[in-house]
Amino acid sequence: MYRDPVPSLEPQPLHAATVAMRPLRVGMIGIGTVGAGTFRVLARNQTLIAGRAGRGIKMVVVCARSLARAMSVVGKDVALTNDPMQVATHPDVDVLVEAAGGTGPAREWVLAAIRAGKHVVTANKALLAVHGNEIFAAARQHGVVVAYEGAVAVSIPIVKALREGLTANRIEWVAGIINGTTNFILSKMRDEGVGFAEALAQAQALGYAEADPTFDIEGIDAAHKISLLAANAFGMPVRFADAQVEGITALQGLDVACAEQLGFRIKLLGVAKRRTGSGADGVELRVQPALVPATHLMAHVDGSMNAVMVKGDASGVTMYYGAGAGSEQTASAVIADLVDVARLDGTRAAQRVPHLGFHADAVNEGLAVLPRAAVHTRHYLRVPVHSAQQIEAVGAWLAAQHVPVLQVALAAEKSLPSGSHTQVLVLTDAVAQATVDLAVFALAAHPAVAGPVVTLRVELLEG
Numbered sequence: 001m002y003r004d005p006v007p008s009l010e011p012q013p014l015h016a017a018t019v020a021m022r023p024l025r026v027g028m029i030g031i032g033t034v035g036a037g038t039f040r041v042l043a044r045n046q047t048l049i050a051g052r053a054g055r056g057i058k059m060v061v062v063c064a065r066s067l068a069r070a071m072s073v074v075g076k077d078v079a080l081t082n083d084p085m086q087v088a089t090h091p092d093v094d095v096l097v098e099a100a101g102g103t104g105p106a107r108e109w110v111l112a113a114i115r116a117g118k119h120v121v122t123a124n125k126a127l128l129a130v131h132g133n134e135i136f137a138a139a140r141q142h143g144v145v146v147a148y149e150g151a152v153a154v155s156i157p158i159v160k161a162l163r164e165g166l167t168a169n170r171i172e173w174v175a176g177i178i179n180g181t182t183n184f185i186l187s188k189m190r191d192e193g194v195g196f197a198e199a200l201a202q203a204q205a206l207g208y209a210e211a212d213p214t215f216d217i218e219g220i221d222a223a224h225k226i227s228l229l230a231a232n233a234f235g236m237p238v239r240f241a242d243a244q245v246e247g248i249t250a251l252q253g254l255d256v257a258c259a260e261q262l263g264f265r266i267k268l269l270g271v272a273k274r275r276t277g278s279g280a281d282g283v284e285l286r287v288q289p290a291l292v293p294a295t296h297l298m299a300h301v302d303g304s305m306n307a308v309m310v311k312g313d314a315s316g317v318t319m320y321y322g323a324g325a326g327s328e329q330t331a332s333a334v335i336a337d338l339v340d341v342a343r344l345d346g347t348r349a350a351q352r353v354p355h356l357g358f359h360a361d362a363v364n365e366g367l368a369v370l371p372r373a374a375v376h377t378r379h380y381l382r383v384p385v386h387s388a389q390q391i392e393a394v395g396a397w398l399a400a401q402h403v404p405v406l407q408v409a410l411a412a413e414k415s416l417p418s419g420s421h422t423q424v425l426v427l428t429d430a431v432a433q434a435t436v437d438l439a440v441f442a443l444a445a446h447p448a449v450a451g452p453v454v455t456l457r458v459e460l461l462e463g
């Protein structure tokens with residue numbers, strides 16, 4: 001009987017034309033977690049990568065503070081320097097990989113490389129969230145690529161999905177768990193019933209959180225990323241400075257338990273939503289801990305994993321899942337960008353995928369981020385009261401304040417810390433944040449209420 005020959009799993013030897021092409025020459029600043037992973041994967045998979053890129057990709061110079069440590073990673077065949085600017089402007093470098101981080105010196109290096117006609121690859125979301133508009137404009141002016149797939153949800157090719165796979169669509173919203181540290185902490189709080197401080201300490205002990213975790217736990221890192229995704233989704237500049245950002249530091253274990261009781265889990269979500277009509281024309285751009293239905297796939301993204309959902313008018317809802325951090329996981333994205341650069345180098349800028357998904361003349365400079373008051377979502381409220389009889393009064397009072405109440409319940413006794421007041425839990429239909437804020441402000445003075453009212457958003461993440 002005839003059988004097809006079993007294909008080899010090994011990459012085939014490179015075609016002579018591929019071998020003959022000059023390799024793409026890389027200079028890298030920083031050889032820490034991301035830099036070392038990039039070097040390792042490039043070396044391990046070089047034949048396969050060259051087969052895809054159509055030419056080799058070769059590390060020629062690396063900048064590090066400790067040259068001895070750098071040499072232990074890259075060996076003797078790669079030039080080493082302490083001077084980042086030397087790499088950024090090196091005559092033998094075609095593309096700069098900025099893998100050092102930060103927003104000050106990194107901006108100088110990247111702009112110097114662009115001015116010297118080098119392409120740039122970076123996973124530095126802070127840099128692009130803060131200086132991206134300036135950097136992309138400079139790159140356009142000098143006809144070079146700035147690629148940043150590793151900057152958002154590292155191993156998930158979400159920038160590529162938005163810029164290429166979903167180009168037919170009017171994107172309605174993007175939402176995701178895009179910070180692994182906070183997702184790890186929230187998973188611990190839920191699974192082990194521990195408070196925020198203890199979950200953070202565990203995350204630090206296990207290496208899931210930095211010694212200074214501020215950017216993660218305050219939601220800033222997620223805001224960097226959702227600002228980049230919003231720009232790609234809606235054809236707007238990067239508007240990180242306008243994002244509404246709330247982290248998880250104030251989140252109480254009691255709310256994690258009460259959310260469970262109502263059939264939800266709390267996740268730190270980055271959300272970018274295009275809104276038109278009803279007097280609101282703009283984009284909701286926000287990061288906040290939100291209740292997600294426990295039956296939803298997003299509620300089951302646990303530990304340090306990331307997931308992103310995109311709703312397009314034609315595609316419907318699509319969802320992407322993968323590691324949100326890690327040395328080789330980020331390298332996977334950085335090298336994908338290098339392969340793109342290797343393929344695109346020498347083409348006219350107009351033929352390339354635009355930096356933020358839209359060509360410059362199609363970017364809507366006037367598309368604004370909507371103010372907090374205009375954000376329109378469902379809500380969860382937890383209202384401490386003096387007695388269980390006051391449950392009806394709270395529901396009726398909120399309804400009278402134009403808050404569309406869907407459900408009112410008492411928090412289960414077993415969830416309450418000893419000595420706690422009775423807690424009334426409220427779920428609302430979609431309503432403007434301004435209405436909720438006013439109602440909660442007034443509720444504080446209601447005689448039935450025994451303490452501060454907690455409010456969180458509820459995201460159904462439906463098509």
Ligand SMILES: NC(=O)c1ccc[n+]([C@@H]2O[C@H](COP(=O)([O-])OP(=O)(O)OC[C@H]3O[C@@H](n4cnc5c(N)ncnc54)[C@H](OP(=O)(O)O)[C@@H]3O)[C@@H](O)[C@H]2O)c1
Pocket residue numbers: 029030031032033034035063064065066082084099100101102105123124125126150151154324325326327330
């Ligand atoms: N780690 C991840 O999973 C991940 C995921 C996505 C994106 N990123 C982003 O990738 C970037 C790098 O992160 P990382 O985790 O690789 O950081 P890292 O492990 O701290 O590595 C950064 C490296 O850059 C070096 N460096 C910093 N300033 C330098 C300078 N002026 N000259 C020479 N070397 C310098 C550091 O040297 P010293 O050791 O001497 O300080 C360090 O080796 C950041 O923007 C980060 O946000 C990281």
